[in-house]
Amino acid sequence: LETLLEQEDKYIEILVGKILKLKPDVLMVGKAVSRRAQELLVKNNVQLLQHVKSSLLSRISRQTGATVISSTDHIMNQFGENSLGKCHRFRFIVARMNEVWVDGEVDAESGMTGKQYIQTLLKNPKLDYHQRQAALAANMLGECIIDGTEAIKSSLAKRGVTQTYVMLEGCPKHLGCAVVLRGANKAALKQVKNVFRFLVS
Numbered sequence: 042l043e044t045l046l047e048q049e050d051k052y053i054e055i056l057v058g059k060i061l062k063l064k065p066d067v068l069m070v071g072k073a074v075s076r077r078a079q080e081l082l083v084k085n086n087v088q089l090l091q092h093v094k095s096s097l098l099s100r101i102s103r104q105t106g107a108t109v110i111s112s113t114d115h116i117m118n119q120f121g122e123n124s125l126g127k128c129h130r131f132r133f134i135v136a137r138m139n140e141v142w143v144d145g146e147v148d149a150e151s152g153m154t155g156k157q158y159i160q161t162l163l164k165n166p167k168l169d170y171h172q173r174q175a176a177l178a179a180n181m182l183g184e185c186i187i188d189g190t191e192a193i194k195s196s197l198a199k200r201g202v203t204q205t206y207v208m209l210e211g212c213p214k215h216l217g218c219a220v221v222l223r224g225a226n227k228a229a230l231k232q233v234k235n236v237f238r239f240l241v242s
Contacts, residue, residue: 129211133189142179
């Protein structure tokens with residue numbers, strides 16, 4: 042069993058080595074990546090995004106000029122460095138989940154609707170530590186969008202409080218663009234998105 046694990050480890054190192062020969066800064070994959078491969082990529086300063094939908098990979102490919110590759114077996118022979126896409130800037134941003142977290146206090150009319158009313162939570166002396174930290178993070182974030190690195194350093198990027206987005210900026214304009222819709226609840230934004238798609242198609 043130990044020999045089998047060593048062989049698997051060596052095989053992963055070979056696969057990651059093929060990818061690293063291309064010298065990528067960011068790697069996006071549609072499925073999960075083994076822990077050993079993640080460690081090797083981090084060691085070589087490669088940002089890894091896992092579980093990216095195939096439709097999204099296709100859009101990113103079109104925007105950046107990258108090639109979507111299904112296997113690393115012949116990566117250098119078939120594609121080489123031409124498989125890499127380019128953008129001016131890659132970054133993470135963090136925004137509060139406004140569907141759940143609401144500024145202010147709960148009132149009799151709104152009742153308990155599955156929303157987290159920040160001021161009401163912060164006034165509750167029986168609130169446990171983790172809930173209080175989440176409410177404080179939501180309060181500090183407010184309606185702002187902040188840099189993902191800053192959110193992590195300041196402990197604002199909390200599960201259930203924030204959503205993290207990846208921004209690829211500075212792609213060639215003739216290849217398309219991205220439109221960010223903000224402000225209303227998800228149902229309203231979905232309707233706007235459908236209308237917008239109808240208008241541009």
